[in-house]
Amino acid sequence: MNCIKRLRSLLTRSSPKQFPRAFTSSTDDKVDETRQWPRKIFSGIQPTGSLHLGNYLGAVQKWAELQNSGEDVTYCIVDLHSITVPQDPETLRNNIIQMTATMLACGIDPNKSTVFLQSTVKEHTELNWILGCLTTMARLRHLPQYKEKTQKMKEIPLGLFLYPVLQAADILLYKTTHVPVGEDQVQHIQLTQHLGNLFNNRFGTTFPDCHAIIDKKEAARIRSLRDPSKKMSKSDPEVKSCIYLTDEPDVIVEKIKKAVTDFTSEVTYDPENRMGVSNLVAIHSLVSNGKSTEEICKEVQGIDTGKYKMVVAEAVVEHLKPIRTKINEYLKNPSELVYILEEGREKAQGIAEETMAEVKQKVGLGANLSEFSVLKTISKKM
Numbered sequence: 001m002n003c004i005k006r007l008r009s010l011l012t013r014s015s016p017k018q019f020p021r022a023f024t025s026s027t028d029d030k031v032d033e034t035r036q037w038p039r040k041i042f043s044g045i046q047p048t049g050s051l052h053l054g055n056y057l058g059a060v061q062k063w064a065e066l067q068n069s070g071e072d073v074t075y076c077i078v079d080l081h082s083i084t085v086p087q088d089p090e091t092l093r094n095n096i097i098q099m100t101a102t103m104l105a106c107g108i109d110p111n112k113s114t115v116f117l118q119s120t121v122k123e124h125t126e127l128n129w130i131l132g133c134l135t136t137m138a139r140l141r142h143l144p145q146y147k148e149k150t151q152k153m154k155e156i157p158l159g160l161f162l163y164p165v166l167q168a169a170d171i172l173l174y175k176t177t178h179v180p181v182g183e184d185q186v187q188h189i190q191l192t193q194h195l196g197n198l199f200n201n202r203f204g205t206t207f208p209d210c211h212a213i214i215d216k217k218e219a220a221r222i223r224s225l226r227d228p229s230k231k232m233s234k235s236d237p238e239v240k241s242c243i244y245l246t247d248e249p250d251v252i253v254e255k256i257k258k259a260v261t262d263f264t265s266e267v268t269y270d271p272e273n274r275m276g277v278s279n280l281v282a283i284h285s286l287v288s289n290g291k292s293t294e295e296i297c298k299e300v301q302g303i304d305t306g307k308y309k310m311v312v313a314e315a316v317v318e319h320l321k322p323i324r325t326k327i328n329e330y331l332k333n334p335s336e337l338v339y340i341l342e343e344g345r346e347k348a349q350g351i352a353e354e355t356m357a358e359v360k361q362k363v364g365l366g367a368n369l370s371e372f373s374v375l376k377t378i379s380k381k382m
């Protein structure tokens with residue numbers, strides 16, 4: 001009897017946080033497909049050095065556009081994802097600050113967007129575990145990014161395997177409806193949809209269906225300048241394949257001059273048959289305030305690809321110049337950047353806590369046990 005008293009007092013002790021009533025009422029909720037969800041945008045980026053043109057044109061430029069059109073946007077620097085491969089702690093810390101400065105320089109405004117660091121909101125890893133218990137190894141093993149990343153590894157860290165589950169947790173935690181990403185992330189968003197649906201079917205409607213936003217076709221996959229059959233990527237050992245936002249103008253010119261094209265001198269946009277030159281036209285169009293690829297090709301009619309490279313280089317240098325200047329400005333005051341991340345954490349944390357309270361209750365884990373009939377059932381049995 002004593003033991004029941006102690007249990008009762010533990011469970012009924014007033015909780016410091018009151019969770020909204022709606023979350024505490026039903027564990028036997030049915031899936032409600034008609035439920036309307038508010039539009040919420042979430043995306044993430046790893047703090048691994050500087051952004052390259054692919055990250056910027058494929059993702060971050062779009063983030064700023066969404067923010068400026070008044071959407072509810074949250075952007076997360078996913079440091080937990082970055083430790084799926086070994087990181088030097090000091091470099092990682094620097095890269096976090098560098099990425100914060102870069103995001104702001106690209107137009108992300110902390111007054112309009114929530115910008116925060118993933119590892120400062122512990123609910124990401126909590127939901128990761130719960131989702132990990134819902135998925136299977138077979139499902140994760142077939143994801144293309146996992147296969148690609150582990151191809152040459154003898155010993156595969158478990159973190160790399162769980163990487164997409166943590167990404168799903170990032171997205172679902174904020175009840176995200178739309179995720180602006182590059183094409184390479186589509187399978188991860190599909191896994192997120194699958195895990196969200198699985199959770200809803202098992203425990204009642206909790207998460208909205210989420211969708212990738214990849215609306216500018218030519219931005220979805222910026223290609224390597226040295227091998228246009230591959231995407232532009234910072235892990236490419238070929239230095240000239242990738243333009244960084246922090247590259248000096250002469251470095252940008254040099255890289256674009258060396259870009260691989262083909263033997264036809266005319267400039268056309270034909271991504272299937274002429275990947276190299278089409279990649280340059282795509283980049284040119286994306287840094288030219290809404291000029292379409294057709295307009296660009298018309299404008300440069302009569303110029304050969306060699307000369308055209310210089311036109312593209314100039315446009316890229318001009319576009320990146322103010323961004324580079326702003327990155328350097330922001331980096332002069334790192335404590336301000338830390339403050340911005342802290343403010344973002346506060347906003348994100350509130351939502352994350354609410355979702356986790358709901359999730360734990362639905363799963364039957366230890367949150368708000370006192371709201372349920374567990375006590376009555378136990379005391380009846382005694």
Ligand code: AMP
Pocket residue numbers: 044045046054055056057058059180181182183184185219220221222223231232233
């Ligand atoms: P990551 O650098 O892999 O963390 O990617 C950050 C964001 O940039 C993700 O939304 C990617 O889909 C996007 N991204 C990365 N590489 C490219 C690329 N070559 N073209 C377009 N988008 C890209």
Ligand code: TRP
Pocket residue numbers: 042043044045046078081166167170171179181185188
């Ligand atoms: N996996 C993403 C990438 O490599 C980064 C990421 C982590 C992300 N969590 C996310 C992207 C949530 C969108 C939403 O680019």
